[in-house]
Structure formats: structure tokens, C-alpha cells
Amino acid sequence: MKLLTTILFSSTLAFSLNVQEIVQKSDAIRNVGGSMYERGHIVEYKNARKVDSMTIDIYAKAYGNGFKTLVKILSPKKDKGKLILRSGNKMWLYDPNSKATAQMSPQQRLMGQSSSADVMSANFAKDYRLTLVGVERIKNGAKQMRDAYKVAMRAKSTSVSYPIVEYWVDKENFRPILAKFYTATKNCSKSLTTVSIKKY
Numbered sequence: 001m002k003l004l005t006t007i008l009f010s011s012t013l014a015f016s017l018n019v020q021e022i023v024q025k026s027d028a029i030r031n032v033g034g035s036m037y038e039r040g041h042i043v044e045y046k047n048a049r050k051v052d053s054m055t056i057d058i059y060a061k062a063y064g065n066g067f068k069t070l071v072k073i074l075s076p077k078k079d080k081g082k083l084i085l086r087s088g089n090k091m092w093l094y095d096p097n098s099k100a101t102a103q104m105s106p107q108q109r110l111m112g113q114s115s116s117a118d119v120m121s122a123n124f125a126k127d128y129r130l131t132l133v134g135v136e137r138i139k140n141g142a143k144q145m146r147d148a149y150k151v152a153m154r155a156k157s158t159s160v161s162y163p164i165v166e167y168w169v170d171k172e173n174f175r176p177i178l179a180k181f182y183t184a185t186k187n188c189s190k191s192l193t194t195v196s197i198k199k200y
Helices: 002-016 019-030 112-120
Strands: 035-046 049-063 066-075 083-087 090-095 100-103 128-139 145-155 164-170 176-182 188-199
Touching: 019 128, 019 145, 019 164, 019 176, 019 188, 128 164, 145 176
Parallel strands: none
Antiparallel strands: 035 049, 035 188, 049 066, 066 083, 083 090, 090 100, 128 145, 145 164, 164 176, 176 188
């Protein structure tokens, strides 16, 4: 009886929170005022199979109503050192091997390394309609098991890169844990695991 009471209390507490507030708190950690640093691990999928992965650092600075972001690729080795700069809706890729800089087209932004800036700087509370699915226990970026809110998201407009997102937020501190990004046909395109995040 005591165990059942505890489970019911935890479930009631979880769903008494407003999903908009949960995601806004998480967005506030991800998109802190001033400047922020985040390390993340991105996995890319095709036909439900993992085809690529990368570890990246992102540096963001508040600019107007948004952010200027610089992404540095740490791995894999073939892409190490590449830089992606995003300012507003414009994005550039710098390749240290060729020492060339190229502006990304809207189509290229959804592919490979260039999509990482879109993924890591998404504003979920603003750009998506949110539904609280429940509470799940999953591993965070430090490989620790954590209770997390699972949130289902649908884009409010077609200008958003990914129309469907599944998002897990740490139940205790609202830190982002995992986000999965889907195409309009509900195929998982990418996942982002947050390893660390802080102001700088």
C-alpha cells in the first residue's frame, strides 16, 4: 500500500506541472542569457539505422532576439576541427583541411554536420506545440540513470527544421538529457544527447 501511494503521488506531482513551464525551464538552461557552452553527442539515422555520429562543442552568444552560434566538431577524426557558424537564418561551414568557407543552403542545413547548429540551438518552447507524455528513467550524458519528463513536440510552422521531436528533461533539475528529431513521415533523423552545458 505504501509503495502504491508513493507511485500515485509521484505520478500526480509530475503531471501537475505545466509542460510549457517544464520546457521553458530547460530552454533557459540551454539558451542562457549572455554566453553559453554546450557539449553534445549527435547520432544520425537513415531508415532507422545509425549511419553517423559526432561529438561537438557549441558556443552561443545572445544577439538581438536570438543567438549567434559557433559549433566545433571534435569527432569523428575525418571531421575534427570543422567549424559551423550560424547567425540568424544564415549558416557557414569552415573546413580546416581546405581552408575554405562555404555558406549552407536550406537543404544542406538538414544534412550531416551542418544540421548540428540547428539541432543544438532549437527553441522548443517557442517553436513547438508540447504534450507531456510521462516520466521515464533513462541515462543522461554522464551515463547516470535519471528520472526524466518525456515531452512530445509538433512544430508550429514549416519554417522549423524538424517537424516532430521527442524530448527528455531531467525531472529534478530540468537539464536537457536527450532529444530525438523526426521527419514529417515520422522517421528518426537525428538524436542529441547533452553531455555538459554551462555559462562561459
